Amino acid sequence: MSFLSRLLVFILLASPAAAATLPERLAGLAAQPERELHYEETRESALLKRPVTYRGRLAWDPDSGHLTKWVDEPRTARLTITPTHLEAATGTGRIRRMPLERRPELAALLGGIRALLAGDAAALEDTFDTDYREDGEGAWLLRLAPRAADLAARLSLLEIRGKGNHVSLIDTLLGGGEHQRMRMVPQDHDAPPTPLDDAP
Amino acid sequence: MRPSGGRRLLAWALLLGALLAGGLWRLSMSYDLGLFLPAPRTMEQQVLVERLGESPGSRYVLVAVPDDPERVTRLVASLRGLPDVERVLSDLAPPAGQPPDPLWSHRFLLADMDWRAEGLESVFSARLAELGLGTDATYEAVVARDPALLSLDLLQALAPDTETPWVTGDGRRVLVAVTTAPAFRLEAQARAVNGIRQAVAGVFGTDSDAVLSGAGVFGVTLRDTIRHEATWRSTWASAAIVAVLLLVYRRPAVLVLAALPLAAGLICGLAMVSLVYGQVHGITLAFGFTLLGVAIDYPLHFLSRARVQGAAPALRATWPTLRLSALSTGLAYAALMAGGALGMAQLGLFSAAGVVGAAATTRYVLPWLVRGKDGPALAAPSPSPRLRPWAFMLLAGAGGLLAWQTQETPWWESDLAALSPVPAAQLAREGRLRQATGAPNIRYQVALRGENLQSVLADSTTLHDALDTAVAAGLIERFGDLTPLLPPDTVQERRRQAIPGRTTLEERLRSATNNLPFDATAFTGFVHDAVASHRLPALQPDTYAGTTLEGALGQYLYRNAAGQWTALATLGGDPDVQGLEQLLAVQAPDARLVDLRAASESLVTDYRQRTLAVLGGVLVLIALLLTWRVRPGRAAWTLSLVLASVFLAATVLRAWSGPLDLYHVTGLLLVAGIGLDYALFLGKADRQGAGHAVFACMASTVAAFSVLAGSAIPALHSLGSTVALGSALCFAAAWLGARPRSGAK
Structure with missing residues (x-):
């Protein structure tokens, strides 16, 4: 779920523009050709003795409708979301596969992301209450609060920050109060291949 | 006096x-329908009869609703709250939280784990990668006490196939509510079905075209239908008898x-x-x-x-x-x-x-x-002597022609399902819904039987490995069995021995997490549970009693009245029967592939043969009894008339509705009784009033059973048509066969 929220970066990372309203911003984002970007996120957990920084890539294939999150460091893993299924694989070869409907909150988020990709503000607002603000100097904040109670119980709030058509940060506030932050990093075209490159 | x-x-x-x-x-x-099954002889027949009320999925109530994931999720939650529903199977969200006991409490005895420091390090590496995918608090709580995720793997082995969404061809989503009561406990089933209907109405509205199916639903619906049908048809049948008697006797x-x-x-x-x-x-x-x-x-x-x-x-x-x-x-x-x-x-x-x-x-x-x-x-009119041979020839010719024309049709229905009072369309719909859920194949199972539980469990482990091979070889799609739930004591003991002591485990844990960012102190729950497993008694069938997994175990293991243990493995999809039998013969020779359909057919065939043999003996007895009161010649003639009528009725019924089922046979037995009565009374030399009486009997019987023959319930229809037709034929035969001058001794 938190991963999917981070995929919103696709839509929100883009070239500078002077859009002042949400529909205009979405239209600009939808026109972006970029389909893969790199991220860095720091995880905190009671299981960990110190925060762990994960690095990886997010990939969106509009033709197949697959969204994939690659974890490249410190260990390799992959999570692929197809229009119907969710598949998680780790470097040990363990693969878990389940229908997307088993995670209705993910399905709803995916719907939201599709709406964003299409620049469809109306469809986005079917899933989220949106709050879009700009500070007059190009920096902006988009707050997305799920409308459905089931979804809100697992995902309280998404906050996406950026400047122009660049997204710099996605903050995810989960239902249990846990906070996760994903920072976008400039693309590195010389990234090493991952052992999980057999993803669908 | x-x-x-x-x-x-x-x-x-x-x-x-x-x-x-x-x-x-x-x-x-x-209301235990098992009472109507013949005593089983072979192991296949025994499994069939012993498991009649508990066959795979017999407690399933399949619920097909419009495919709306959000409302379906609400329905799942609502169904889980019902007291008569043990658990809900669906391809949607599983219940959150740690897996249920005793699977959770005994996880270290139920699955193998590499307890060496290297083994633990490999486990923690995998968890580190998964944390990067984005997980939730429930997952982390399970990892803290079960870092190898043994319990989740066990749970996944028990879960139905959820890779394919449970959606039917016409786009409905299917859920399975597993009832607490067996299918034949109709009162409890009625409560469960009612609760499920209300839950569906609460989520989808009362006018939704939701469909409920399953053995229990059929039982409840049938009981209601039979009550209704039996009430009004009996009323009309009684009215018909009253009308005939009033007409005849005034x-x-x-x-x-x-x-x-x-x-x-x-x-x-x-x-x-x-x-x-x-x-x-x-x-x-x-x-x-x-x-x-x-x-x-x-x-x-x-x-x-x-x-x-x-x-x-x-x-x-x-x-x-x-x-x-x-x-x-x-x-x-x-x-x-x-x-x-x-x-x-x-x-x-x-x-x-x-x-x-x-x-x-x-x-x-x-x-x-x-x-x-x-x-x-009143004098019974006798048919003209010149008419009689022609009439007999006509009847015999018609019967012979009919028998010849329908010689391709088998005489007897051997499919036990044909005895099912459930209309065929509902059975077909049930099949489609089951297929959508990947519910176990209801025809084939693999069975192991023995006096000693531990040896059955040991054989079951061998069978588990053989079925794994069968899946890899494409002979079956998947299987469900006992081994993940109940390994033999020896295997549990071996796993127990492999668990290190507290100090060693803590040391290995530190070593395993030394090069990883995990905090070894976050896993004290894991160490505690692992060490506590040293003192846990080995898991037995009784350990599951009263838990949410009791039904899951019961699906794979039962003990019959003779004290024998039977382990069953269910198969998914259409198995390659020949290939699987060959593989089992080599890898699990004690296991038997049970074809429940073949078992039921042989059961019905055995039963019919035994009944026919007994009836043959009875025929001889009746013939002897008849000679007590009538001359042997007339006794033979009387019996011939009855047998001819029964044969003609059976021929017509076979031509009309196909092979005869047990309800037809029951009806023919009644026809024989009626025919004997007609033939004896109309065959008397002094038959004053007999024609009047026999006609009244025949008219009332035909009227009453014709009402039953109109029923859509197969049992009533078969019985009604047999008796209505048979008694008319018996009357015709007895009347034509009446001999005015032959008398009683």
Whole structure:
């Protein structure tokens, strides 16, 4: 779920523009050709003795409708979301596969992301209450609060920050109060291949 | 001194009252359809009969609703809250939280784990990668106490296939509510089904086209349908009999007089079954009362004659034949007791006792209730002697032609499912819904049997490995079995021995997490549980009692009344039967692939053969009985007429509706009883009033059973059409075959 929220970066990372309203911003984002970007996120957990920084890539294939999150460091893993299924694989070869409907909150988020990709503000607002603000100097904040109670119980709030058509940060506030932050990093075209490159 | 009429009536009433009270006092109603299955002989038949109420998924209520994931999720939550629903299977969100006990408490005994520092490090590496995918608090809580995720793997092994969404061809989402009660506990099933309907209405509205299916749903629906059908059809059938009797006798009092022996027969039958068996099956009552229908003929024979001659002469004239008819019929019914099925034995005893009771009432009570004669002398018309050979040839020719034309059709229905009172369309729909959920194949299972639980469990482990090979070889799609839930004691002990002591484990944990960012102190719960596993008693079948996994275990393991343990593996998809049998023969020679359909067919065939053999013996007995009262020639002629009528009826029915099922056979038995009665009375030399009586009997029987024949319930339809047709044919044969000058001895 938190991963999917981070995929919103696709839509929100883009070239500078002077859009002042949400529909205009979405239209600009939808026109972006970029389909893969790199991220860095720091995880905190009671299981960990110190925060762990994960690095990886997010990939969106509009033709197949697959969204994939690659974890490249410190260990390799992959999570692929197809229009119907969710598949998680780790470097040990363990693969878990389940229908997307088993995670209705993910399905709803995916719907939201599709709406964003299409620049469809109306469809986005079917899933989220949106709050879009700009500070007059190009920096902006988009707050997305799920409308459905089931979804809100697992995902309280998404906050996406950026400047122009660049997204710099996605903050995810989960239902249990846990906070996760994903920072976008400039693309590195010389990234090493991952052992999980057999993803669908 | 002979008792007066009043005293006699009083004694009769008291006797019946006592029988009724005694019968009802001991009586308890049973609805276990297993009572109607014959005693099994082979292991396959035993598995079939022993698991009839507990076959894979027999507690499933399949719920097909519009495919709306959000509302379906709400429905799942709502169903989980129902007291009569044990668990809900769906391809949607599983219940959050740690897996249920004893799977959780015994996880370290249920699965292998590499306890070396390197093994633990590999486990923690995998978890580190997964944390990067984005997980939730529930997952992390499980990891803290089960870092190898043994419990989740075990749970996944038990879960139904969820890779394919459970959606039917017409786009409905299917859920499975597993009821707490077995399918044959109809009251509990009715509560569960009602609760499920309300939950569906609460989420989807009352006008949604949601569909409920499953053995329990069929049972409840059938009970309601049968109650309704049986009530109004019995009412109409009774009305038909009343109308015929009023038309023929033109005296309302005849109705009461004709009903008395029937009522007495019912009470006698009930009392006998109650005394001998202590309980009576609902079907025994329903069919028993039907078979008892022949007894209404007894008072009619007497009354038809009495209206001409008065009571005493009529009794003298009719009783010998009536006694012969009742004894022969009672004997034929009693033959059902030798068939080997408890339910059929009850049915036989009930009908035989009922027939004898009704005949005795006709003999000892009715004459004291009938006053003088009140009708004109009636003579049974005989068919013209010239007509008779032609008519016989016509009937025989028609029968032969029909038999020849339908020779491709088998005589007997061997499919146990054909006995199912559930309409075929509902069964087909059930199949489609099951297919959508990947519910286990209901035809094939693999079974292991033994006296000793541990050896069965050990063989089951071997079978598990063999079935893994079968999946890899593509012989089966998937399977479900006992091994993940209950490994043998020796395997549990080996796993227990492999768990290190506290100090060692803590040391290895530190070593394993040394190069990883995990905090070893976050896993104290894991260390505690692992060390506690040293003291856990080995998991036994009883450990599952009362847990949410009790039903899951019961699906794979049971103990029969003889104390034998049977382990079952369920198969998913359509198995390659030949390939699987070959593989099992090599890798798991103690296991047997059970084809439940073949088992049920052989069971029905065995049962029919045994019943036919017994009936053959009874036929000889009846022939001997007949020679007691009539000359051998006439006895042979009478039996020939009856057998010819039964054969002709069976031929017509086969041509009309295909192979004959057990309800047809039951109906033919009644036809034989009726036919014997007609042939004996119409065959008497002195048959004053007999034609009148037999015609009244035939007309009332045909009218009543025609009403049943119109039913959509297969059992009622088969029985009704058989008896209506058969009694008409018996009448025709007896009338054509009547010999005016041949008399009783």
